[in-house]
Amino acid sequence: MTEAKKYNAPVTNPESAPFWEAAKQGKFLIKRCTACGEPHYFPRSICPFCFSDKTVWEESSGEATVYTYSLMRKSPTGPYAIAYVTLREGPSLQTNIVDCDLDKIRIGQKVKVVWKPTDGAPLPFFTVA
């Protein structure tokens, strides 16, 4: 096994800062629009569906299912699994499936959020639930 992969700290900006502050507490936030009711990810200040600015932060369960994945075998840091997972709250997002047998990943599998450290805020990944 190769040593733990190092990840760059998120740059962050005024729009995304609350997400990264919550990440430091282990909380995975999404945004929900109080005008149309739709949740979305990654977080925006203006709803990408109805364009209302009445969006609020909401803590996600961090529980998701694998929508699709691909195991990248040609990588200098070793194979890794990119995936889209669909959160219990609705939004799908891009991530890596980590800390599990990559050959056993399947569409529809249940996964949960895990955090990986950086020099700044930690980054969200998903692993088998």
Next chain:
Amino acid sequence: MLALETPAENELTIKGKAYIAGIYEHPTRHAPDKSTAQLHAEVAKGAIEDAGLTKDDIDGYFLAGDAPGGLWPMVDYLGLKVRHVDSTETGGCSYLIHLGHAAQAIAAGKCSIALVTLAGKPRTGVMPPRAAGAEADFESAYGATTHNAYGMCAMRHMHDYGTTSEQLAWIKVAASHHAQYNPHAMLKEVVTVEDVLNSPMISDPLHRMDCCVVTDGGGAMIVTTPEIAKSLKKPLVRLIGHGEAIKGPRGGKDLDLTYSAGVWSGPRAFEEAGVTPKDIKYASIYDSFTITVLMQLEDLGFCKKGEGGKFVADGNLISGVGKLPFNTDGGGLCSNHPVNRGGMTKILEAVRQLRGEAHPKVQVPNCDLAIAHGTGGLLGVRHAASTCILERV
């Protein structure tokens, strides 16, 4: 005043208002001894000479992210004096969008002879980094590459529709049958379905032979008015329909990676042209990966969603064998994918087919209607699509 050729030409449309009068594809696939700007100049010169024009005739210039420095440096470097410019950047399909935008500019009188260039050297030079989007902090750690982003599309397509690796392999097989006749093709060897399946897995479920080549090189075209095109010596090829669209995860709602922005760009182009997929004699379809072709054929309406696997199997894309001859130059899968951008070469082979200048072994008889379609960006993440319907007059 020339008589208008169809009623549509009198309406708000680009139909029939712009002709492709010059084309050139750089023969190189490996250019350690040339600069990127030099390759742009060489393909520009080739297309201008093919049209029978001179550099000083050019009054519009279109380029994308592959051109070093963008418009100011390139216009100056080439010694152009232009009155219309456009640097729309949508990755590999930029040049298909440029063709549509050139037609708009020509129809509006903003220019009369437009040059579009693509060139670069991913094999022997440094590729410029892409600027970060708003999503960067939320995605850049996950290592999305072309291979695994398209792999995710293929994985889900297989899950939802039962598409198989064997079916995808047929797309590469068809491309290889065409490439054997192209002296400039990077890969000229005819391959079998078994060869594709036995090639190393790169990013599940895509094997090495599901992936396009990486090549140095480029291409260019000249787009002009009907009057000027008719004053030149080349067979007349005109744009009669164009569409463009962009798709992304859009906040993660109802994610579906089994279709592309081609579901929007295609119908727009067909409607403007007044033709249907059944009328198409030859198809240039973006082939960064085999799955790209399969999804585009479905999205453009050549078959129903989910039936692309059956459609491409058993040589249906091989010229002279199947119902829809595609990428008769060998495409990106075997011949050329300059600067990791296949949009220009898709147009160039479609024009060769319409001119009757394709290799005799792959020339489609009486080819008077063709489609050139491409995507740009990452099909599994964010991408653009553009569709051009071309007609021989």
